[in-house]
Amino acid sequence: MSGAKLLTEKWPVLGRHKQAAVWLQIWADLGRAPRTIDAYARGLTEYLQLCERDDIDPVTANRAHIAIYVRELTSRPHRRGANVVAIDSGSGLSNATIQQRLVPVRLFYDFLIEEGLRASNPVGRGRYTPGRRAGVQQRGLVPRLTKLPWIPSEQQWLRILEVARSEPVRNRVMLALAYDAALRREELCSLRTDDVDPAHRTLRIRAETTKNRLERVVPYSASTGVLLSQYLTHRAQVSRARGPLFLSESRRNHGQPLSLWTWSKVVRRIALASGVERLSTHTTRHLCLTDLARIGWEVHTIAAFAGHRHTDSTLQYIHLSGRELADKLARGMEHIHAWRIQALTSIDGTETDR
Structure with missing residues (x-):
């Protein structure tokens, strides 16, 4: 069917x-x-x-x-x-x-x-012209609000980590990979055992699991690698079969692939227990990309890491990090400071000459 x-x-x-x-x-x-x-x-x-x-x-x-x-x-x-x-x-x-x-x-x-059943689109932003990608652009029916992604503060993140420490090893490694490799929920839950390369500490994100059907290879840190190794030892007790990396351990679905909804419930439970109710399965991805922008990664590098087809999506993390504004402010303040010092010293020198 x-x-x-x-x-x-x-x-x-x-x-x-x-x-x-x-x-x-x-x-x-x-x-x-x-x-x-x-x-x-x-x-x-x-x-x-x-x-x-x-x-x-x-x-x-x-x-x-x-x-x-x-x-x-x-x-x-x-x-x-x-x-x-x-x-x-x-x-x-x-x-x-x-x-x-x-x-x-x-x-x-x-x-x-x-299909020739209508001449115009009552929802369209412009006139529809067959064979043309875009017509005359008009204002949308509903104003579009563009918001920056929400990320937790340092205090909120520490509360999340405190709760996560008591989670089973599977949930902890999933949370670590979700942040470390900036994975979307479906990308994380769809990982397979042969997608992991422990020798090079990389993950292969298959095209069919991504939002825009772009395959990519992303690294993960050494500390996440230690946690992943612990989980693989634990996973062997649930199932030795190759296939989905993360397995359910419930009585009803024991050994079956972990579903998207189960992972969402895990994250929701952590959110409620930590008091950070805005935490979602996408928060770790937002936080990782923002952190990369903060430490100076270029926009095209972040886009490749995140699996963005266009850099428009990536730019929001640059804006959220405040990196460019901070750099401009620092350069501007440095210039102003130098000018003030020069002005003060010249005044001082003039007064001395007198």
């Missing part, structure tokens, strides 16, 4: 709209990651449910109908309620989440235009 078929069973509204089901199947056939397909299906489902509720034909919907959907997104209470850390929209859904919800709707209308 195809991934798109499974999604239409999970969200029946997609099956009631032929074009939506076809659009999803095309993305699945093009080899998009299952999580991407799932996110597209979820976002389009919410929009189609609103269309059915308000008796709107999604094929002929206009900008006013999209505005109704945006209004609902900006006023919808978040399902996590009081657990939400940052509420950008003022009601519940963050600005980034709202932007994410609009992506599949915009892509769906691009598809309808390509």
